[in-house]
Each structure stands twice: as structure tokens, then as C-alpha cells.
Amino acid sequence: MFQHRLVEQVSSGACSLCMEERAINKDTALINDRIRARELRTIDDSGEQLGILPAREALRIAQEKGLDLVLVAADANPPVAKIMDYGRHKFETEKKLREAKKKQHVVTLKELTLSYKIGEHDYQVRLRSLQKFLKEGDKVKVTIRFRGREVQHSGLASDLLMRFARDVEENAVLEREPRLEGRTLFIILAPKKEK
16 A cells, blocks of 8 residues: 555656656757757857867857857757857747738638628628728628529529629629529639739
8 A cells, every 4th residue: 555655656756757848848949958969060149150069168158158059950960059049039039920920811701691682772781891801801702592482583693793793893803703502602702912
């Protein structure tokens, strides 16, 4: 009984050590004492090559300058390490990624659903919504759903969809011609690319 408890304590202690090690390894960059190579092709903080140095010597030079030794190319022979302020480098890299993320626009597919018996005022409201979506850079799927025997009037519905396409042709490109799938007729409009 006593031995069983002891084994549990040892194994739980080992797990906590593993967890700490995983937390350290979350940051995948090999810096300073984590570098295991014996010799490194070392680059100075100003970009000047210092040549092939023992890892301890390169680390000593970095510490004298108050900077970190960061492994840049582990696959090279010998591995390449650069002397830099790693915290600042990491911050600037993350900042660039955030800026790039802000600038990118994810194109989504919006859908407008209507009836082929739509009134003129409702048509204008849907047209304004369509133009707004296109200005935001989104693709728009304009859909007409048929109920019962309305499928017989698919020609009228197709004409209505083409009217939408003509009314926004200066802002949009007809990506898919009117297409009937089951009881649904639709077109897809995409915003024109800016030159």
C-alpha cells in the first residue's frame, strides 16, 4: 500500500516536470543555453559574420553585449546562429503578423433571398443591400425559392436575377449564370477587382 502511494507521488512529480518542459518548449526558438550544437556559424547583431565559433564562445560574446544567441538555421552545416535582442525580435515579428492580419479581408458569401413576385420598392431595398455587400468586398448569392407550382415560372425568376446583375454591373461581375437546383434558382455576383 505504501509503495503504491510512493509510485503515484513520483509519477505525478514527473508529470509536473514534463508540463514545465512543455511550457518552455512552447516557444520553439532555440536561444542561448537551449542550443545543443557544438559549433555555430555566428552572425553579429550588426549583420557581420564572425565565422565558425564554439557554441560557448558565441554565447559568451552575446552575453557580453547583453543580447541573446538565437539559432536561425538549425539544418545548415554548421548551424547558423545570430546575436540579437530576442524579446524585441519576437515583439516586432508578432506586430508585423498583427498588421498583416488587419489588412487582409476574408471574402464571405452573403445571400439575398427573394420571391420572383417581388414589388418595385422591395426590389430597390434588396438592390441597396446587394450594393452594400459588394462594396464591402463580399460575394453575394441572390436566391429565389419556389413554392408549389411556382417552378413553372422559372423564366420570370431568371429574368429578375439578370436584372439584378445588370443593375450592379459597374460594381460586380456575374460569377455564375442563373442556375436551378431543386426548387431554388440563384446567381452569384462577385465584386470587381480594383485596379
